[in-house]
Amino acid sequence: MKRRILIWAGAALIVVVLITVWRPIELGFKPDIDAGSAVLLDMDSGDIWVNINGDVPMPPASVSKLMTEMIVLDHITSGTLRWEDRVPISAYASQMGGMSLSLKRGDFYTVRELFEGITIYSANDAAVALAEYMAGSEDSFVLMMNDRARSLGLSPNTVFTNASGLSSKDLGIIRQPTHIGGQTMMTARDTAKLAAALIHNHPDVLNISGRTQMQLKDKGLYVSNSNLMLPGMGGAYAYDGADGLKTGYDSQTGYCIAGSAQREGHRLIAVVMGAETYGSRFEGAAKLFDYGFFRGLHYGERVKHIIHALGIRS
Template identity: 40%
Template sequence: MVKRLSGLKKGLSLVLAVSLAVTFVPPSSSKAWAAPELKLNVKSAILIDAASGQVLYENNADVALPPASMAKMMTEYILMEQIDSGKLDWDTMVHTSHYAANVGGSGGMLAENEQLSVKDMLYALSIYSSNDAAVALAEHMAGNEQSFVAMMNSKAKEIGLSDKTHFTSATGLTRDDIEDPALKDNPLEGDTLMTARDAATLGLRLIKDHPDILEFTKIPRKKLRESDQYPMENWNWMLEGKVNSEFQKQFAYQGMDGLKTGSTDAAGYCFTGTALRNGVRLVSVVMNAQSTKKNPNKQEREAARFIETRKLLDYGFNNFETKTVVTKDTAVDALPTVAVKKGLKKTVPVVTEGDVSMVLMKGAKDTEIKKVSVDTTNGKLTAPVKKGQEVGTMTVTYGKVTKTVKLVAAEDVKKAGAFRLFFRSVGSFFSRLGDTIKGWF
């Protein structure tokens, strides 16, 4: 008996120093909903909720394809960035070089040596997808198109686009697309390629970082110059005010206000679209959309990208809703308290620091939302503890989407005095000793 008590006394200091951390291992992630087969006639597509960044649908979204004029979203992004930073002014005059005036493709609005303001150039770029305006702006911002393309690729990395996306022109034109043989000799390697995911990411960043771009992209038609006989017509047939014919009328889509069309022989018909309904904004991308018509004419081939975009947007607006799945200052059942050392109280209650909102399938069950709470103090939380001090994390998972919210102390815990701590240690010692002795009999 004496030997056992001696051994117990030697180990008591170690026993009293141990604090148990509560850790819950997260379950394996599982898909919360099965995306339907939308039967899209495209090479790739993606649909994203703008507020959360959640992917609601994807198909071959990481395949690099020619984007055509959707690449101009990067030209727009850099231009808007320079406007917002004060490097450029809307009224600054931009010169049209021989190269810009002769680049070919969409546009053809600018004459060599003509000057227009930055704002008018952006109207031409965003409404009429003007290649000449894109090159003129690129040259104005960087000196020449090649230097501007280096800015485009640098910005792509900065905002998180994948290595599969690569720019070689300010317009999205490939070498084969450029009409003037004298302008084909681009020293940059490769050709312009984008994935649907990167196009959506770029479109989303453009909207969030520079929302004024929508004031340009939503314009159905506008004269570039007052003296022009005809206005520039927006290539986006889904704009509600874009009705040039009974054929185009069918594509008008409620809430549509952007973003960028694109088409070349290599790319086919592409479109990065965005629409806002009841406070929910979606961003969609379709690449190389194909008509289902037998022997379609040009108008029917062009319409394919809008038909496929409607399928995507309808799926998003009709089947998903944003819900708050975790509320701020809510107690956590799985981790109600965290141990505190040397405090007036031995534990502190835990609550969530903020709300967590997620885009859910309409009618989603609470059991489909997994919540995992972890004590991150590792048993080392020592008084004094301040209300709002981080003590853990909660991971919330729905399908492939995971969000994290901090868990914080719900109240202050003051440091206990030396006298209280001494008697607490003594009491703990004899309590543990008594429990051990009981175990021997």
């Protein structure tokens, strides 16, 4: 019995010394993420805790819809847009490929329905329809997106060219002429800052991004959330505390996610861009969250966490 106590006490002492002197970040606990870039942002302090190529611009695909969501919610808050407003679907919006709700030209849907389509299912046609309704054209909406990016202090490396995040290749011949040409590009750091600003300014967005399904009643259509980290989705990638925000895929970049998770009042933003496989973006975000929530523990809690993980019992 005494021997077990001595072993436990010795192990605990070693852990305390290591944590006190070197801290987890220097102990090699920082996660190795298999992706083009990755960032972990602590919302309590605003600090970046992990930065892997975080300032390198990359095509973000549907992750760029975070800015579309931001502008919609800005206008809802200011009263210039209402959830019940009925939005017409244009011919251009109805032609959007990729993730879509198969909206038809001439149909009408509420702002709420289309916003849920963007936030939960990442629908490209819903994003374009809302952009056209709010600004008169997607091109004018893109100017609003970039103005908002500058007001949030995002870097010049982040530039929006459409409301959906679709690449020029994916848009093909239906792409309309715009004031801002080229490809939408974002850095992982800017993506994390945008996600944090969206949650800070419009916390109710998490009530939508955390839902597992949405429906369009008039169409009898049910679609599932594209974020498999949500606990309600079940499966291998479900993560305790995850509640948002946006996934994306681009044939040039690969798989992306801007994820949000909260435990015991502590919220983290994890961004993974350019992952090679569908699941590796979720796995990478989970590693970032694990690291962040461990780092956020007080030293005494860290000791207990490590001792429990090592299977040491008193």
